[in-house]
Amino acid sequence: MPKAAGGFAVTLSGVSADFETGLKDVTGKLTQVESVMDLETLRAQVADLEQQASDPSLWDDPESGQKVTSQLSYRQAELRKVTELRQRLDDLAVLHELAKDEGDAASVTEAEQDLAQLAKEVDLLEVRTLLSGEYDDRNAVVTIRSEAGGVDAADWAEMLLRMYLRWAERHDYPTDVYDISYAEEAGIKSATFKVTAPYVYGTLSVEQGTHRLVRISPFDNQSRRQTSFAHVEVMPEVEEVDHIDIPEKDIRVDVYRSSGPGGQSVNTTDSAVRLTHIPTGVVVSCQNEKSQLQNKVAAMKVLQAKLLQRQKEQDRAELDALKDGGSSWGNQMRSYVLHPYQMVKDLRTEFEVGNPSAVLDGDIDGFLESGIRWRKQSMDANS
CATH class of the missing domain: 3.30.160.20 (Double Stranded RNA Binding Domain)
Structure with a gap:
């Protein structure tokens, strides 16, 4: 892991910064996420759904019962995720400070790696807060x-x-x-x-x-490339x-x-x-x-x-x-190339990966x- 003057470095969103700066960035982003998610309202929703789920008559209407339990499970997981991230971030700051004071290089390195992982998890949670369209919360x-x-x-x-x-x-x-x-x-x-x-x-x-898929066709006896x-x-x-x-x-x-x-x-x-x-x-x-x-x-x-x-x-x-x-989406939105090279590229965002097998196996979160x-x-x- 690269180092910067006066401190150990960690890469966050492609920018090299010392641990303290990185910690501040991630903490600030998590605070924004907590504000958008409105944790007090989320806790109230969980409490209300728990009360509904405990009502014996809930399953008189199986479809309604399934909807309530599904919403409860999701909101509980959402609340648990953000509170655990906050706790891990607070603990990490203390652990890093102790490791640095004691000169424990291995623990400092581990803290830097944990911060990089936390940054990724906060980024994913932040994406959820961008879903505010009229129907975004639906199946x-x-x-x-x-x-x-x-x-x-x-x-x-x-x-x-x-x-x-x-x-x-x-x-x-x-x-x-x-x-x-x-x-x-x-x-x-x-x-x-x-x-x-x-x-x-x-x-x-x-x-x-x-x-769009480009590959050697498994159905062509001459093994020609097919789009x-x-x-x-x-x-x-x-x-x-x-x-x-x-x-x-x-x-x-x-x-x-x-x-x-x-x-x-x-x-x-x-x-x-x-x-x-x-x-x-x-x-x-x-x-x-x-x-x-x-x-x-x-x-x-x-x-x-x-x-x-x-x-x-x-x-x-x-x-x-x-x-x-529509014009904003365009017709061709992604290319999957298996030959002559290996790459999957989104034509709108320019996001690309070099492992089509993983993508085709469901790894599409990026x-x-x-x-x-x-x-x-x-x-x-x-x-």
């Missing part, structure tokens, strides 16, 4: 579609589906796959799934756009307060048998449901539930989310946060963080 409904590239594009769409599901798994976020349309040879034509966690829509919304495209659409889950009214006459309902890869039947009854919104032409499908009724309910939620997005685009056209393919910061800076510049 996310994500649709992935293969685009140009034939069988490679279908395979690429399936790789993206795995990437997002692995990301959710890393964070212990529950997922629910509503529908997968398999391609004939390999991969998928499209998939729609929900991720359940507070602020997950705000987090994943920066993933919306076209994702494939897949589109990611991210929507907030609709809640009762949204008042999305869809008259029955505006919906066409088709039922069919669920199928697996290559058209293989996985259900002997017509339980899968396809809904078509006649006025707009929006089509959604669901086949993951066991009954036709359950699939219809799930498909209706996705349809409502899509129509909510369209409505908000029309009502607030100047905002690109929910807009599919891209999410840089995307959220970029969006906030873009909004501030345009306000």
Whole structure:
């Protein structure tokens, strides 16, 4: 670790500074985070949710019960995270001072390393405070579609589906796959799934756009390089307060048998449901539930989310946060290159990593963080 005159050095956000200066910077940033999070209000929310969770009648409505317990778990974790960071930071200042007084070089070095780790954790927590959009605190409904590239594009769409599901798994976020349309040879034509966690829509919304893959095609017998495209659409889950009214006459309902890869039947009854919104032409499908009724309910939620997005685009056209393919987001938002070199690069933020395998295994937090910061800076510049 590099040293600076008069003290031991630690690198924070790419800037070399002595320990005391670094500690002051991290402490100041954490104080700002605590102010934005409003810890007193957060504690009051936890107390209120704990009271609701202790009510025996809560589970009379399972959906409401699940929502309360999920919110309670998240807010408890949020409060615990920020209070633990504060305690660790306070302890670190004391430990570093003692180690320096005693001339314990090993402990001083350890304190510097701990400060660097704390800086990263505070930065991640700070990103959460940037999610202040109208729907940012909601669950996310994500649709992935293969685009140009034939069988490679279908395979690429399936790789993206795995990437997002692995990301959710890393964070212990529950997922629910509503529908997968398999391609004939390999991969998928499209998939729609929900991720359940507070602020997950705000987090994943920066993933919306076209994702580009460059690689040696595993489907080309001449091993030629292939460029494939897949589109990611991210929507907030609709809640009762949204008042999305869809008259029955505006919906066409088709039922069919669920199928697996290559058209293989996985259900002997017509339980899968396809809904078509006649006025707009929006089509959604669901086949993951066991009954036709359950699939219809799930498909209706996705349809409502899509129509909510369209409505908000029309009502607030100047905002690109929910807009599919808006000028601020652009069509191509990220490139994944596996050949002739290894790199994943966000075309908006310039954030890049040289380990595509880790990214495709769900390690996308760096891209999410840089995307959220970029969006906030873009909004501030345009306000």
